[in-house]
Amino acid sequence: MLFRFILSRLGSAAILAVGIILVSFVLTALLPGDAATSRLGERAAGNPEIVAAVRARYGLDQPLYVQFFIYLGNLLRGDLGTSIRTQKPVLSDLAQFGPASAELAIVATIVAVIVGVGLGIVASLRANGLVDQALRVVSLGGVSIPIFWLALIAVYVFSTLNRVFPSSGRLNPGQTPPSQVTGMYTLDSLLAGDLTLFASAISHLILPALVLSAPMIGLLLRFTRSSMLEVLGNEYVRAAEAKGLPRHTVILRHVLRGALVPVITVLGTAFASLLAGTVLVEQIFGWPGIGAYAFRSASNLDLPAIVGVTLFVAIVYITVNLIVDFLYGIIDPRIRRA
Amino acid sequence: MSLLEVDNLSIHLRGGRTLVESVSLTVNAGEIVGIAGESGSGKTVTAMTSLGFLPAGATATGEVRIDGADMLSMRPKQLQAVRGSDVAMVFQDPMTSLHPMLNIGTQLTEHLRVHQGLKRKQAWARAAELLELVRLPDPHSALSAFPHRFSGGMRQRIAIAMALACGPKLLIADEITTALDVTVQAGILDLLDRLRRETGMAVVFITHDLAVMNVVADRLYVMYGGRMAENGSISQVLNSTRHPYTRALIDALPEGAALGKALVPIPGEAATPDRRPSGCAFHPRCVFAVDSCRADVPRLRELEDGHLAACAVDPFGALPDRAQLLDIALATPKDPRVAS
Numbered sequence A: 001m002l003f004r005f006i007l008s009r010l011g012s013a014a015i016l017a018v019g020i021i022l023v024s025f026v027l028t029a030l031l032p033g034d035a036a037t038s039r040l041g042e043r044a045a046g047n048p049e050i051v052a053a054v055r056a057r058y059g060l061d062q063p064l065y066v067q068f069f070i071y072l073g074n075l076l077r078g079d080l081g082t083s084i085r086t087q088k089p090v091l092s093d094l095a096q097f098g099p100a101s102a103e104l105a106i107v108a109t110i111v112a113v114i115v116g117v118g119l120g121i122v123a124s125l126r127a128n129g130l131v132d133q134a135l136r137v138v139s140l141g142g143v144s145i146p147i148f149w150l151a152l153i154a155v156y157v158f159s160t161l162n163r164v165f166p167s168s169g170r171l172n173p174g175q176t177p178p179s180q181v182t183g184m185y186t187l188d189s190l191l192a193g194d195l196t197l198f199a200s201a202i203s204h205l206i207l208p209a210l211v212l213s214a215p216m217i218g219l220l221l222r223f224t225r226s227s228m229l230e231v232l233g234n235e236y237v238r239a240a241e242a243k244g245l246p247r248h249t250v251i252l253r254h255v256l257r258g259a260l261v262p263v264i265t266v267l268g269t270a271f272a273s274l275l276a277g278t279v280l281v282e283q284i285f286g287w288p289g290i291g292a293y294a295f296r297s298a299s300n301l302d303l304p305a306i307v308g309v310t311l312f313v314a315i316v317y318i319t320v321n322l323i324v325d326f327l328y329g330i331i332d333p334r335i336r337r338a
Numbered sequence B: 001m002s003l004l005e006v007d008n009l010s011i012h013l014r015g016g017r018t019l020v021e022s023v024s025l026t027v028n029a030g031e032i033v034g035i036a037g038e039s040g041s042g043k044t045v046t047a048m049t050s051l052g053f054l055p056a057g058a059t060a061t062g063e064v065r066i067d068g069a070d071m072l073s074m075r076p077k078q079l080q081a082v083r084g085s086d087v088a089m090v091f092q093d094p095m096t097s098l099h100p101m102l103n104i105g106t107q108l109t110e111h112l113r114v115h116q117g118l119k120r121k122q123a124w125a126r127a128a129e130l131l132e133l134v135r136l137p138d139p140h141s142a143l144s145a146f147p148h149r150f151s152g153g154m155r156q157r158i159a160i161a162m163a164l165a166c167g168p169k170l171l172i173a174d175e176i177t178t179a180l181d182v183t184v185q186a187g188i189l190d191l192l193d194r195l196r197r198e199t200g201m202a203v204v205f206i207t208h209d210l211a212v213m214n215v216v217a218d219r220l221y222v223m224y225g226g227r228m229a230e231n232g233s234i235s236q237v238l239n240s241t242r243h244p245y246t247r248a249l250i251d252a253l254p255e256g257a258a259l260g261k262a263l264v265p266i267p268g269e270a271a272t273p274d275r276r277p278s279g280c281a282f283h284p285r286c287v288f289a290v291d292s293c294r295a296d297v298p299r300l301r302e303l304e305d306g307h308l309a310a311c312a313v314d315p316f317g318a319l320p321d322r323a324q325l326l327d328i329a330l331a332t333p334k335d336p337r338v339a340s
């Protein structure tokens, strides 16, 4: 049952991915600018013979639907074209900037889930008490304070006033990055066994990750609280208490499990807005990630790079939603049948 | 000393509403004691105190003792030790009382492991035995399944197995057949009766259905408006009824009352904590009511050995009951000398 559930979710994710590729292909085909000449230097682009040769070489003289399959083939081989701005293959740009963003987004998400769900549980157990009131303010603040404002305050308090955390970059000036395995400096430095480098990577990561996690914390706190309160009124919770189970077992095994489905639902949406937030956070913290790359590509109308980023983000998003779906299936056996 | 002693229990909510007033009841080891009364009469609230549960924000006076230990003054840890091990509970609706996202094995074993310190393997083996005990088909594969796989009747069997896991001395069964089909009800009642005989545990059996009660209970308490109306042995209360409310409940039973047939409501509305009439709470619906019934709360009085009722008028007290009348009517013409 679980196997069939996973298979069906994988299938629909694949269909979605093809759809997104189709859209990005149509975008590339429709937008002004010749894909052939953009691959050539200025001199060569003036020579019709060379242009024709390139067109034939890349299949650009074929009908559009054939081009789509060529495009699909290129994608599968990892050929996303060449960035006009950096003059490097888009894929290698993504491989360079992607892990930095992934590291930021993953840590921010983990922080947000632990803090948001944890505080949500606390708020629900103290419903309408003083702690709950205070947490309501926290949640409201996280959701409604603009992220750039939060970032500026955080930098001012923790870097300018008190030099607790560095305010920009991924490592101290002069430090060389660990040899690339995942591209995430925290992981790679650990893999290399270099603890000083790890400490530096972490201290650079904390501030931007916290700022990035704030809206998600607010959202998860609110959802966890209300979902917990709803489940607390269920008879199966009373039944668990009537069995004489310790309080923490009742709360974590029975109530939280019952409350988690709506929380997971909002997790996918919250992650999407977190991705949008990375663009701002990376700018403010000088974090060399996909957000910063996308920002500069867009301001230079660097089409291959923009399409590459779009595909990258779309694939990340599909993957996250796939994970969310799997979490549903693991947590709620009734969903596996669907 | 009785197994359960509820002594002069009153439960008040903030804002002055009274859920239960001066209720006393006892349950002896191995006995099935019924609590009857319309919805809202305080059956569940009373029974839950024997597990140390009070409604949120409520305060209680009086005592509730299990084996002499007062449940109302216990600390949370002490309560946890009693719940699920000495006293267990089966709830009304098996669709909502089992956790939909935990498998049956986990739900059957978690308290076993806490109370008896069993290892996972031993606990799961015990769980399979319990499912056999309640006659659930294919107990071993049931352990890894989730509640949605089972029908209401099967779920209620699972809930009963859960309650029996630690071998409780007292089982609280709160309307456990109300949510089930009639045919399924009979199976559950048979099961309860067999388990009681095999394990010797006492049962507090709550239902508003006197026909079911008549089959199941040894002794019966009838509650109305949060107060005790009448109690005694099942034959005292149902065959020599002394309280007009009990009488009304019996008269409202459908003719030839089959198991589980719906109760035809007594005219007027049942008293609730929000709207409880003055004096005897039953007076607006009582055909025997006199002026004093509106003013004074009638005291619960012992009318014959172990048979108590709270009615100031006691309209059936002067008369021989129906059964006796019938005996007299049948006996007299045949042989007048025997009757005297």
Ligand SMILES: Nc1ncnc2c1ncn2[C@@H]1O[C@H](COP(=O)(O)OP(=O)(O)O)[C@@H](O)[C@H]1O
Residues within 6 Å of the ligand: B013, B019, B037, B038, B039, B040, B041, B042, B043, B044, B045, B046, B055, B056, B272, B273
């Ligand atoms: N937690 C609570 N808060 C407020 N009122 C309650 C609570 N629990 C029960 N009551 C009220 O107490 C009365 C008796 O309830 P209950 O014992 O459930 O009745 P029964 O089980 O006889 O139908 C009902 O009117 C109910 O509304």
Ligand code: SF4
Residues within 6 Å of the ligand: B243, B244, B245, B280, B281, B282, B283, B284, B286, B287, B288, B289, B290, B293, B298, B310, B311, B312, B313, B314
């Ligand atoms: S006390 Fe009065 S109102 Fe109450 S049951 Fe007896 S006769 Fe009826």
Ligand SMILES: [Mg+2]
Residues within 6 Å of the ligand: B043, B044, B045, B174, B175
């Ligand atoms: Mg009830």
